[in-house]
Amino acid sequence: MLGLVDCNNFYVSCERSFNPALEGKPVVVLSNNDGCVIARSSEAKALGIKMGLPYFQLKELLSQHEIKIFSSNYTLYGDMSARVMATLGQFSEEVETYSIDEAFINLEAWGNAHSDLLIMAQNLRATVGRWTRIPVSIGVAPTKTLCKVANYFSKRSPENDGVLILDTPARITEALSDFPVAELWGIGSRYAAVLRRNDIRTAAQLRDAPDEWINRNLTVNGLRTAYELRGLPCKMLETEAAPKKAICTSPSFGRLVPDLKTVSEALVTHLSRAAEKLRKQGSAAGTVTVFLHTNRFKISPNGQPARQYYNSLSAQLPHPTASTTELTGYAQALLKTVFRFGYAYQKVGVILSNLVPIDHRQAAIFTDGPDERLVRLSATIDRLNHRYGRDKVRLAAAGYDNTWHHKQQWMSPAYTTRWRDILTVK
DNA sequence: TCTGGGGTCCTAGGACCC
DNA sequence: TCTGGGGTCCTAGGACCC
Numbered sequence: 371m372l373g374l375v376d377c378n379n380f381y382v383s384c385e386r387s388f389n390p391a392l393e394g395k396p397v398v399v400l401s402n403n404d405g406c407v408i409a410r411s412s413e414a415k416a417l418g419i420k421m422g423l424p425y426f427q428l429k430e431l432l433s434q435h436e437i438k439i440f441s442s443n444y445t446l447y448g449d450m451s452a453r454v455m456a457t458l459g460q461f462s463e464e465v466e467t468y469s470i471d472e473a474f475i476n477l478e479a480w481g482n483a484h485s486d487l488l489i490m491a492q493n494l495r496a497t498v499g500r501w502t503r504i505p506v507s508i509g510v511a512p513t514k515t516l517c518k519v520a521n522y523f524s525k526r527s528p529e530n531d532g533v534l535i536l537d538t539p540a541r542i543t544e545a546l547s548d549f550p551v552a553e554l555w556g557i558g559s560r561y562a563a564v565l566r567r568n569d570i571r572t573a574a575q576l577r578d579a580p581d582e583w584i585n586r587n588l589t590v591n592g593l594r595t596a597y598e599l600r601g602l603p604c605k606m607l608e609t610e611a612a613p614k615k616a617i618c619t620s621p622s623f624g625r626l627v628p629d630l631k632t633v634s635e636a637l638v639t640h641l642s643r644a645a646e647k648l649r650k651q652g653s654a655a656g657t658v659t660v661f662l663h664t665n666r667f668k669i670s671p672n673g674q675p676a677r678q679y680y681n682s683l684s685a686q687l688p689h690p691t692a693s694t695t696e697l698t699g700y701a702q703a704l705l706k707t708v709f710r711f712g713y714a715y716q717k718v719g720v721i722l723s724n725l726v727p728i729d730h731r732q733a734a735i736f737t738d739g740p741d742e743r744l745v746r747l748s749a750t751i752d753r754l755n756h757r758y759g760r761d762k763v764r765l766a767a768a769g770y771d772n773t774w775h776h777k778q779q780w781m782s783p784a785y786t787t788r789w790r791d792i793l794t795v796k
Numbered sequence: 797t798c799t800g801g802g803g804t805c806c807t808a809g810g811a812c813c814c
Numbered sequence: 815t816c817t818g819g820g821g822t823c824c825t826a827g828g829a830c831c832c
Contacts, residue, residue, distance in 0.1 A: 401818035408818070426816040442818085469814045558812050589824060591812075618820055625815095667817055719819095776818095804831075813822075 371477040371487065371510055371537065372607065374517035375458060375494070377451075378505045378525065380471035381409035384450045385440050387503040388785045388793060397438045400425055403622045403776040404441055441778035449786045453502050461494045464609050474514055474607055484537055491533040511536040514605045515598035518555040519545055519573060539601075546574035546599060556595045561588050573599055613651045613725065619644040620719025623774045626665060627715045633662065634705055635769030641701050641720045642764060645694040646752060648722055654690035654731055656724030658697055659683070660704040665716040679715075681708040690724070690731045693744035694751070697722070698767060 377383060381399040386392045396413040400406065407414075407423045417435060419428065431437065451470045458465045464476035480490045491508045498506050509520030516536050523545060524534035536542045551573050552562035564587050570576050576584070576592075577599035585593045594604040619640040627633055637660065648655055661682030668676040683704045691697060701720055728745075751763045761768070783791035 403816095403818065405816080405818050422817085424817040429816090472814080556812065560811060589811080591824070614821075616821075620819070622818070665817085777816095802832090804829100806829080807827090809825090811822105811824080814820090 371480070371482065371512055372514060372517050373462075373475045373477050373491065373494075374468075374509045374514070374521045375454075375473050375475060375498075376507050376509075376521050376525070377454060377471040378507060379409055379411055380451075380504070381440075381442065381447055382411045382414075383504045384443070384447050385438075385782055386411075387450065389782070392438055395438055396435060397440070398428070399440045399442060400780070402442055402778075403624065404779055405622070408442070439780045441781040443782050443784065445784045445787055446782065449784075450502060450504065453786075454498055454504055454506070457498050457501050458494070460497070461490070464607055466607050466609050467611065474517065476607055477510065482537070484535060487535050487537065488533060491535070492531070495532050505532070507532045509534055509536070511542070512601050513598040513603045514607075515555050515595055516542060516601070519549050522549070522553065542601065543574060546577060547572055549573040551576050554595060556591055557588075561592065564588070613653060613727075614647075615725060616721055616723040617644050617647050617655075617725070618719060618721045619647075620661075620717055621776050622717040623715065624777045625774065626668075627774050628711075628713065630706075630709050630711070632769070632771065632774055633709065633715055633718050634702060635767065635771065636774050637701055637705055637718045637720060638698055638765055638768040639761075640718065641698055642694050642761070642768060644720055644722050645692065645697055645748065646755075648725070649692045649728075649748060649752060652728050653725040654692040654728045655697065655722035656687055656690040656726060657722070658685050658687065658700045658704065659721040659723065660701050660708060660718070661721070662705070662708060662715055662718040664713050668714070677713065679710055679713045681710075683708045686724075690726050691745070692728055692748065693741070694748050694765065695744050696741070698765060702767070 382397045385397060385399065394413065396417055397411040398407045398414050398419060399409040401408045404425055406425060407419060407421060407428060410419055410421070414437065417431065419431065447470060455465060455467050455473055458473055458475055462475040462477065462479065466474040468474055477487065480487055487510055491510060495506055495508060498504060507521055507524040509517045509522070509524050511517045511520045520534040520536045524530045524532055536545055549572055551557060551565050551570055554573055554576070557565070565576065570579060577596055579596065581593060581596070584596050597604050621640070623636065659682055663680040664676065664678050666678060670676045685700050685704055687700060705718070754763045755761065785791055785793060
Protein backbone atom coordinates (compact mmCIF):
# COMPACT_ATOMS: atom_id res chain seq x y z
CA MET A 371 0.00 0.00 0.00
CA LEU A 372 0.96 3.60 -0.61
CA GLY A 373 0.01 6.75 1.26
CA LEU A 374 -0.50 10.27 0.01
CA VAL A 375 0.11 12.85 2.71
CA ASP A 376 -1.21 16.28 1.75
CA CYS A 377 -0.90 19.40 3.87
CA ASN A 378 -4.23 21.20 4.31
CA ASN A 379 -4.26 24.79 2.97
CA PHE A 380 -0.49 24.57 3.22
CA TYR A 381 0.59 28.21 2.85
CA VAL A 382 -2.15 29.40 5.20
CA SER A 383 -1.18 26.68 7.68
CA CYS A 384 2.47 27.84 7.56
CA GLU A 385 1.39 31.38 8.43
CA ARG A 386 -0.81 30.09 11.25
CA SER A 387 1.92 27.87 12.61
CA PHE A 388 3.75 30.95 13.87
CA ASN A 389 0.78 33.23 14.35
CA PRO A 390 -1.95 31.45 16.30
CA ALA A 391 -4.08 34.61 16.30
CA LEU A 392 -4.98 33.63 12.72
CA GLU A 393 -6.85 30.51 13.90
CA GLY A 394 -10.55 30.65 13.11
CA LYS A 395 -10.19 33.73 10.88
CA PRO A 396 -10.42 33.91 7.09
CA VAL A 397 -6.83 33.95 5.79
CA VAL A 398 -5.60 34.12 2.21
CA VAL A 399 -2.11 33.98 0.69
CA LEU A 400 -1.46 35.83 -2.56
CA SER A 401 0.69 34.78 -5.51
CA ASN A 402 3.93 36.51 -6.40
CA ASN A 403 3.55 40.22 -7.00
CA ASP A 404 0.50 40.09 -4.70
CA GLY A 405 -1.45 39.19 -7.82
CA CYS A 406 -4.16 36.68 -6.93
CA VAL A 407 -5.31 34.25 -4.26
CA ILE A 408 -3.41 30.95 -4.22
CA ALA A 409 -4.23 29.63 -0.76
CA ARG A 410 -7.32 30.02 1.44
CA SER A 411 -8.27 28.96 4.92
CA SER A 412 -11.57 27.11 5.24
CA GLU A 413 -13.16 30.32 6.58
CA ALA A 414 -12.01 32.17 3.44
CA LYS A 415 -13.43 29.39 1.26
CA ALA A 416 -16.71 29.69 3.15
CA LEU A 417 -16.85 33.38 2.23
CA GLY A 418 -16.83 32.31 -1.41
CA ILE A 419 -13.30 33.49 -2.16
CA LYS A 420 -12.25 31.48 -5.22
CA MET A 421 -8.82 30.15 -6.06
CA GLY A 422 -7.08 32.53 -8.47
CA LEU A 423 -9.23 35.53 -7.58
CA PRO A 424 -7.27 38.72 -8.40
CA TYR A 425 -6.46 40.81 -5.36
CA PHE A 426 -8.19 43.91 -6.69
CA GLN A 427 -11.44 41.96 -6.86
CA LEU A 428 -10.90 40.63 -3.35
CA LYS A 429 -10.68 44.19 -2.05
CA GLU A 430 -14.45 44.59 -2.30
CA LEU A 431 -14.88 41.82 0.28
CA LEU A 432 -12.32 43.34 2.63
CA SER A 433 -14.65 46.08 3.78
CA GLN A 434 -17.27 43.53 4.82
CA HIS A 435 -15.06 40.93 6.53
CA GLU A 436 -11.88 40.91 8.51
CA ILE A 437 -9.74 38.92 6.08
CA LYS A 438 -6.04 38.42 6.84
CA ILE A 439 -3.84 38.73 3.76
CA PHE A 440 -0.30 37.52 3.19
CA SER A 441 2.22 37.79 0.37
CA SER A 442 3.86 34.48 -0.61
CA ASN A 443 6.72 33.69 1.75
CA TYR A 444 8.45 30.86 -0.09
CA THR A 445 11.43 30.89 2.22
CA LEU A 446 9.10 29.98 5.06
CA TYR A 447 6.97 27.52 3.06
CA GLY A 448 10.01 25.74 1.63
CA ASP A 449 11.55 25.32 5.07
CA MET A 450 8.28 24.15 6.63
CA SER A 451 7.87 21.70 3.77
CA ALA A 452 11.30 20.24 4.50
CA ARG A 453 10.32 19.83 8.16
CA VAL A 454 7.11 18.02 7.26
CA MET A 455 8.97 15.73 4.83
CA ALA A 456 11.62 14.95 7.43
CA THR A 457 8.86 14.00 9.86
CA LEU A 458 7.38 11.61 7.28
CA GLY A 459 10.80 9.97 7.16
CA GLN A 460 10.11 8.77 10.72
CA PHE A 461 7.18 6.72 9.44
CA SER A 462 8.44 5.31 6.14
CA GLU A 463 11.76 4.36 4.58
CA GLU A 464 10.56 5.59 1.21
CA VAL A 465 9.24 9.12 0.84
CA GLU A 466 8.64 10.78 -2.52
CA THR A 467 8.37 14.55 -2.15
CA TYR A 468 5.82 15.13 -4.88
CA SER A 469 5.32 18.87 -4.39
CA ILE A 470 5.88 21.49 -1.74
CA ASP A 471 2.87 20.23 0.22
CA GLU A 472 2.43 16.57 -0.81
CA ALA A 473 4.35 13.34 -0.45
CA PHE A 474 3.77 9.74 -1.44
CA ILE A 475 5.08 7.21 1.05
CA ASN A 476 5.55 3.45 0.97
CA LEU A 477 3.48 1.80 3.71
CA GLU A 478 4.73 -1.76 3.27
CA ALA A 479 6.10 -1.77 6.80
CA TRP A 480 2.68 -0.91 8.23
CA GLY A 481 1.19 -4.26 7.16
CA ASN A 482 -2.12 -4.75 5.37
CA ALA A 483 -4.64 -4.88 8.21
CA HIS A 484 -7.17 -2.07 7.93
CA SER A 485 -7.02 -1.30 11.65
CA ASP A 486 -3.21 -1.12 11.68
CA LEU A 487 -3.16 1.21 8.70
CA LEU A 488 -5.72 3.45 10.38
CA ILE A 489 -3.84 3.64 13.68
CA MET A 490 -0.52 4.37 11.98
CA ALA A 491 -2.02 7.02 9.73
CA GLN A 492 -3.65 8.76 12.69
CA ASN A 493 -0.37 8.58 14.57
CA LEU A 494 1.42 10.18 11.60
CA ARG A 495 -1.14 12.99 11.44
CA ALA A 496 -0.82 13.66 15.13
CA THR A 497 2.98 13.70 15.01
CA VAL A 498 3.22 16.06 12.05
CA GLY A 499 0.67 18.29 13.77
CA ARG A 500 2.61 18.30 17.02
CA TRP A 501 6.03 18.88 15.45
CA THR A 502 5.13 21.44 12.77
CA ARG A 503 1.57 22.56 13.58
CA ILE A 504 0.66 21.74 9.97
CA PRO A 505 -2.59 19.75 9.60
CA VAL A 506 -2.38 16.97 7.00
CA SER A 507 -4.77 14.54 5.30
CA ILE A 508 -3.81 11.01 4.33
CA GLY A 509 -5.13 8.81 1.55
CA VAL A 510 -4.09 5.14 1.60
CA ALA A 511 -4.52 2.84 -1.42
CA PRO A 512 -2.64 0.41 -3.71
CA THR A 513 -1.80 2.98 -6.45
CA LYS A 514 -0.92 6.66 -6.54
CA THR A 515 -4.06 7.64 -8.44
CA LEU A 516 -6.25 5.79 -5.93
CA CYS A 517 -4.32 7.50 -3.11
CA LYS A 518 -5.29 10.83 -4.67
CA VAL A 519 -8.94 9.75 -4.65
CA ALA A 520 -8.68 8.57 -1.04
CA ASN A 521 -7.03 11.83 -0.06
CA TYR A 522 -9.84 13.82 -1.67
CA PHE A 523 -12.43 12.10 0.50
CA SER A 524 -10.26 12.18 3.63
CA LYS A 525 -10.31 15.99 3.43
CA ARG A 526 -13.99 16.40 2.65
CA SER A 527 -15.74 14.06 5.05
CA PRO A 528 -15.41 15.04 8.70
CA GLU A 529 -16.21 11.49 9.79
CA ASN A 530 -13.01 10.30 8.09
CA ASP A 531 -11.02 12.54 10.41
CA GLY A 532 -8.29 13.21 7.86
CA VAL A 533 -7.63 9.59 6.89
CA LEU A 534 -9.23 7.35 4.28
CA ILE A 535 -8.10 3.87 3.37
CA LEU A 536 -9.18 2.26 0.08
CA ASP A 537 -8.01 -1.31 0.54
CA THR A 538 -10.77 -3.57 -0.81
CA PRO A 539 -12.41 -3.78 -4.25
CA ALA A 540 -15.74 -2.87 -2.66
CA ARG A 541 -14.39 0.24 -0.93
CA ILE A 542 -12.55 1.30 -4.10
CA THR A 543 -15.60 0.91 -6.34
CA GLU A 544 -17.79 2.77 -3.88
CA ALA A 545 -15.35 5.68 -3.81
CA LEU A 546 -14.85 5.78 -7.58
CA SER A 547 -18.59 5.73 -8.28
CA ASP A 548 -18.88 8.88 -6.19
CA PHE A 549 -15.83 10.63 -7.63
CA PRO A 550 -16.27 13.27 -10.40
CA VAL A 551 -13.99 12.28 -13.27
CA ALA A 552 -12.96 15.91 -13.78
CA GLU A 553 -11.33 15.86 -10.32
CA LEU A 554 -9.04 12.94 -11.19
CA TRP A 555 -5.28 13.33 -11.12
CA GLY A 556 -4.23 13.65 -14.77
CA ILE A 557 -7.62 14.87 -16.04
CA GLY A 558 -7.53 18.59 -16.77
CA SER A 559 -10.19 20.83 -18.27
CA ARG A 560 -9.65 19.66 -21.87
CA TYR A 561 -9.89 15.97 -21.10
CA ALA A 562 -12.81 16.63 -18.76
CA ALA A 563 -14.69 18.18 -21.69
CA VAL A 564 -13.93 15.17 -23.91
CA LEU A 565 -15.17 12.82 -21.20
CA ARG A 566 -18.30 14.88 -20.59
CA ARG A 567 -19.18 14.77 -24.29
CA ASN A 568 -18.93 10.99 -24.10
CA ASP A 569 -21.07 10.80 -20.99
CA ILE A 570 -18.27 9.64 -18.72
CA ARG A 571 -18.89 11.43 -15.44
CA THR A 572 -17.39 9.34 -12.66
CA ALA A 573 -13.97 7.83 -12.10
CA ALA A 574 -15.64 4.40 -12.09
CA GLN A 575 -16.95 5.01 -15.62
CA LEU A 576 -13.48 5.96 -16.87
CA ARG A 577 -11.99 2.90 -15.17
CA ASP A 578 -14.49 0.70 -17.03
CA ALA A 579 -14.14 2.37 -20.47
CA PRO A 580 -12.42 0.39 -23.28
CA ASP A 581 -8.62 0.74 -23.38
CA GLU A 582 -8.58 1.54 -27.08
CA TRP A 583 -11.00 4.45 -26.65
CA ILE A 584 -9.05 5.86 -23.69
CA ASN A 585 -5.75 5.59 -25.53
CA ARG A 586 -7.13 7.32 -28.62
CA ASN A 587 -8.77 10.20 -26.74
CA LEU A 588 -6.54 10.74 -23.69
CA THR A 589 -3.22 9.29 -24.94
CA VAL A 590 -1.21 6.77 -23.02
CA ASN A 591 -1.34 9.02 -19.93
CA GLY A 592 -5.10 8.56 -19.70
CA LEU A 593 -4.66 4.82 -20.09
CA ARG A 594 -2.19 4.78 -17.21
CA THR A 595 -4.74 6.61 -15.09
CA ALA A 596 -7.39 3.98 -15.95
CA TYR A 597 -5.01 1.15 -15.09
CA GLU A 598 -4.20 2.78 -11.77
CA LEU A 599 -7.92 3.06 -11.02
CA ARG A 600 -8.11 -0.71 -11.62
CA GLY A 601 -5.41 -1.16 -9.00
CA LEU A 602 -2.48 -1.77 -11.36
CA PRO A 603 0.40 0.58 -10.45
CA CYS A 604 1.80 2.47 -13.47
CA LYS A 605 3.32 5.38 -11.58
CA MET A 606 6.09 4.16 -9.35
CA LEU A 607 7.36 5.76 -6.17
CA GLU A 608 10.32 7.96 -7.08
CA THR A 609 12.30 8.71 -3.98
CA GLU A 610 15.33 10.17 -5.76
CA ALA A 611 14.58 13.66 -7.08
CA ALA A 612 15.67 13.71 -10.72
CA PRO A 613 17.70 16.75 -11.82
CA LYS A 614 15.60 19.34 -13.61
CA LYS A 615 15.71 19.40 -17.41
CA ALA A 616 15.00 23.11 -17.62
CA ILE A 617 15.25 26.00 -15.19
CA CYS A 618 13.12 29.11 -15.64
CA THR A 619 13.04 32.39 -13.74
CA SER A 620 10.43 34.93 -14.74
CA PRO A 621 8.86 37.02 -12.00
CA SER A 622 6.66 39.89 -13.18
CA PHE A 623 7.68 43.50 -12.71
CA GLY A 624 6.01 45.40 -9.89
CA ARG A 625 5.03 48.03 -12.51
CA LEU A 626 4.99 48.16 -16.30
CA VAL A 627 8.45 48.83 -17.71
CA PRO A 628 9.03 50.45 -21.11
CA ASP A 629 12.80 50.85 -21.38
CA LEU A 630 15.50 48.44 -22.46
CA LYS A 631 17.92 49.40 -19.69
CA THR A 632 15.55 48.42 -16.88
CA VAL A 633 14.38 45.27 -18.66
CA SER A 634 18.00 44.28 -19.19
CA GLU A 635 18.88 44.81 -15.52
CA ALA A 636 15.90 42.69 -14.49
CA LEU A 637 16.96 40.01 -16.95
CA VAL A 638 20.46 39.85 -15.49
CA THR A 639 18.96 39.63 -12.00
CA HIS A 640 16.67 36.75 -13.05
CA LEU A 641 19.52 35.01 -14.85
CA SER A 642 21.66 35.17 -11.71
CA ARG A 643 18.86 33.42 -9.84
CA ALA A 644 18.45 30.77 -12.54
CA ALA A 645 22.20 30.15 -12.73
CA GLU A 646 22.34 29.66 -8.96
CA LYS A 647 19.69 26.95 -9.25
CA LEU A 648 21.65 25.48 -12.16
CA ARG A 649 24.87 25.20 -10.16
CA LYS A 650 23.03 23.94 -7.09
CA GLN A 651 21.92 20.85 -9.00
CA GLY A 652 25.38 20.43 -10.55
CA SER A 653 24.35 21.19 -14.13
CA ALA A 654 25.54 23.35 -17.01
CA ALA A 655 23.19 24.81 -19.62
CA GLY A 656 23.53 24.27 -23.37
CA THR A 657 20.74 26.64 -24.36
CA VAL A 658 19.57 30.04 -23.14
CA THR A 659 16.12 31.39 -23.96
CA VAL A 660 14.96 34.93 -23.27
CA PHE A 661 11.32 35.98 -23.51
CA LEU A 662 9.35 39.07 -22.65
CA HIS A 663 5.78 40.19 -22.87
CA THR A 664 3.33 42.98 -22.22
CA ASN A 665 0.31 42.80 -19.90
CA ARG A 666 -2.41 40.84 -21.70
CA PHE A 667 -5.13 42.30 -19.45
CA LYS A 668 -4.26 45.91 -20.11
CA ILE A 669 -6.89 48.16 -21.64
CA SER A 670 -5.98 51.29 -23.60
CA PRO A 671 -7.44 54.67 -22.63
CA ASN A 672 -9.82 54.31 -25.60
CA GLY A 673 -11.29 51.15 -24.07
CA GLN A 674 -9.73 48.78 -26.61
CA PRO A 675 -7.29 46.03 -25.55
CA ALA A 676 -3.80 47.52 -25.49
CA ARG A 677 -1.25 46.59 -28.16
CA GLN A 678 0.47 43.39 -27.14
CA TYR A 679 3.93 42.05 -27.76
CA TYR A 680 5.29 38.63 -26.94
CA ASN A 681 8.50 37.18 -28.23
CA SER A 682 11.23 34.76 -27.31
CA LEU A 683 14.60 33.82 -28.69
CA SER A 684 16.99 30.98 -27.93
CA ALA A 685 20.71 30.52 -28.44
CA GLN A 686 22.60 27.24 -28.52
CA LEU A 687 25.85 27.88 -26.67
CA PRO A 688 29.20 26.79 -28.15
CA HIS A 689 29.71 24.76 -24.97
CA PRO A 690 27.48 24.16 -21.93
CA THR A 691 28.29 26.51 -19.08
CA ALA A 692 27.23 27.28 -15.51
CA SER A 693 28.96 30.65 -15.32
CA THR A 694 26.64 33.57 -14.61
CA THR A 695 29.08 35.89 -16.32
CA GLU A 696 29.17 33.86 -19.50
CA LEU A 697 25.41 33.22 -19.60
CA THR A 698 24.74 36.93 -19.07
CA GLY A 699 26.56 37.86 -22.28
CA TYR A 700 24.32 35.59 -24.34
CA ALA A 701 21.15 36.61 -22.55
CA GLN A 702 21.79 40.31 -23.07
CA ALA A 703 22.46 39.78 -26.76
CA LEU A 704 19.21 37.82 -27.12
CA LEU A 705 17.26 40.53 -25.33
CA LYS A 706 18.59 43.23 -27.66
CA THR A 707 17.18 41.26 -30.59
CA VAL A 708 13.73 40.50 -29.18
CA PHE A 709 13.14 43.82 -27.45
CA ARG A 710 10.83 46.30 -29.24
CA PHE A 711 10.51 49.92 -28.24
CA GLY A 712 7.02 51.33 -27.76
CA TYR A 713 5.57 48.75 -25.37
CA ALA A 714 5.05 48.62 -21.62
CA TYR A 715 6.41 45.28 -20.48
CA GLN A 716 5.03 43.15 -17.69
CA LYS A 717 7.86 40.67 -17.45
CA VAL A 718 11.09 39.39 -18.86
CA GLY A 719 12.15 35.81 -18.26
CA VAL A 720 15.00 33.45 -18.90
CA ILE A 721 15.03 29.69 -19.44
CA LEU A 722 18.13 27.52 -19.18
CA SER A 723 17.75 24.20 -20.97
CA ASN A 724 19.65 21.35 -22.60
CA LEU A 725 21.13 20.84 -19.16
CA VAL A 726 24.03 18.43 -18.73
CA PRO A 727 25.97 17.33 -15.64
CA ILE A 728 28.73 19.87 -15.05
CA ASP A 729 31.49 17.24 -15.06
CA HIS A 730 30.28 15.59 -18.27
CA ARG A 731 30.26 18.52 -20.61
CA GLN A 732 30.92 17.92 -24.28
CA ALA A 733 33.76 20.17 -25.47
CA ALA A 734 33.38 22.13 -28.68
CA ILE A 735 35.76 21.40 -31.59
CA PHE A 736 36.47 24.87 -32.88
CA THR A 737 36.24 27.08 -29.82
CA ASP A 738 37.94 27.14 -26.46
CA GLY A 739 36.19 25.32 -23.68
CA PRO A 740 34.47 27.13 -20.85
CA ASP A 741 36.71 29.36 -18.81
CA GLU A 742 37.14 27.38 -15.61
CA ARG A 743 38.06 30.53 -13.73
CA LEU A 744 34.62 31.97 -14.48
CA VAL A 745 32.93 28.81 -13.19
CA ARG A 746 34.99 28.94 -9.99
CA LEU A 747 34.17 32.63 -9.67
CA SER A 748 30.44 31.86 -9.76
CA ALA A 749 30.87 29.16 -7.12
CA THR A 750 32.72 31.61 -4.87
CA ILE A 751 30.02 34.24 -5.32
CA ASP A 752 27.39 31.62 -4.43
CA ARG A 753 29.18 30.90 -1.17
CA LEU A 754 29.52 34.59 -0.31
CA ASN A 755 25.88 35.29 -1.05
CA HIS A 756 24.75 32.27 0.92
CA ARG A 757 26.64 33.57 3.90
CA TYR A 758 26.03 37.30 3.64
CA GLY A 759 22.69 37.46 1.88
CA ARG A 760 21.26 37.27 -1.63
CA ASP A 761 22.91 39.52 -4.22
CA LYS A 762 25.50 40.88 -1.80
CA VAL A 763 27.97 40.19 -4.62
CA ARG A 764 26.49 40.53 -8.09
CA LEU A 765 27.08 41.76 -11.61
CA ALA A 766 26.94 45.51 -12.15
CA ALA A 767 24.76 44.72 -15.18
CA ALA A 768 21.99 43.87 -12.70
CA GLY A 769 21.85 47.59 -11.95
CA TYR A 770 21.07 49.58 -8.84
CA ASP A 771 17.48 50.53 -9.58
CA ASN A 772 15.10 48.15 -7.87
CA THR A 773 11.87 50.03 -8.53
CA TRP A 774 10.83 47.26 -10.93
CA HIS A 775 10.90 44.55 -8.29
CA HIS A 776 7.70 42.64 -7.68
CA LYS A 777 5.34 43.69 -4.92
CA GLN A 778 5.09 41.86 -1.62
CA GLN A 779 3.24 44.15 0.66
CA TRP A 780 2.10 41.64 3.28
CA MET A 781 5.18 39.48 3.77
CA SER A 782 5.46 37.60 7.06
CA PRO A 783 8.84 37.08 8.77
CA ALA A 784 11.17 34.25 7.78
CA TYR A 785 10.53 32.69 11.19
CA THR A 786 12.71 29.65 10.71
CA THR A 787 15.58 30.83 8.51
CA ARG A 788 16.62 34.32 9.61
CA TRP A 789 18.03 34.98 13.07
CA ARG A 790 16.42 38.36 13.52
CA ASP A 791 12.99 36.95 12.59
CA ILE A 792 12.92 34.26 15.26
CA LEU A 793 9.95 34.66 17.58
CA THR A 794 10.58 35.88 21.09
CA VAL A 795 8.68 34.34 23.99
CA LYS A 796 7.77 36.97 26.55
C1' DT B 797 -1.88 4.74 -66.10
C1' DC B 798 1.98 4.42 -63.22
C1' DT B 799 6.27 6.72 -58.52
C1' DG B 800 8.84 2.00 -52.13
C1' DG B 801 9.75 0.81 -47.57
C1' DG B 802 11.58 1.42 -43.25
C1' DG B 803 13.66 4.12 -40.12
C1' DT B 804 15.60 8.32 -36.65
C1' DC B 805 15.69 12.83 -34.76
C1' DC B 806 13.94 17.33 -33.68
C1' DT B 807 10.43 20.75 -32.65
C1' DA B 808 6.13 23.05 -31.72
C1' DG B 809 2.06 22.64 -29.62
C1' DG B 810 -0.93 20.80 -26.41
C1' DA B 811 -2.04 18.36 -22.45
C1' DC B 812 -1.17 17.93 -17.58
C1' DC B 813 0.69 18.93 -12.46
C1' DC B 814 1.30 21.91 -7.98
C1' DT C 815 -4.24 51.03 -10.75
C1' DC C 816 -4.46 46.05 -9.88
C1' DT C 817 -4.76 39.29 -12.91
C1' DG C 818 1.64 34.02 -10.49
C1' DG C 819 5.54 30.93 -11.27
C1' DG C 820 7.77 26.75 -12.42
C1' DG C 821 7.79 22.43 -14.16
C1' DT C 822 6.91 17.38 -17.03
C1' DC C 823 5.41 14.39 -20.72
C1' DC C 824 3.31 13.00 -25.28
C1' DT C 825 2.20 13.44 -30.20
C1' DA C 826 2.14 14.86 -34.95
C1' DG C 827 4.59 16.49 -38.55
C1' DG C 828 8.67 17.71 -40.96
C1' DA C 829 13.34 16.91 -42.13
C1' DC C 830 16.56 13.74 -42.77
C1' DC C 831 18.89 8.86 -43.64
C1' DC C 832 19.65 4.38 -46.67
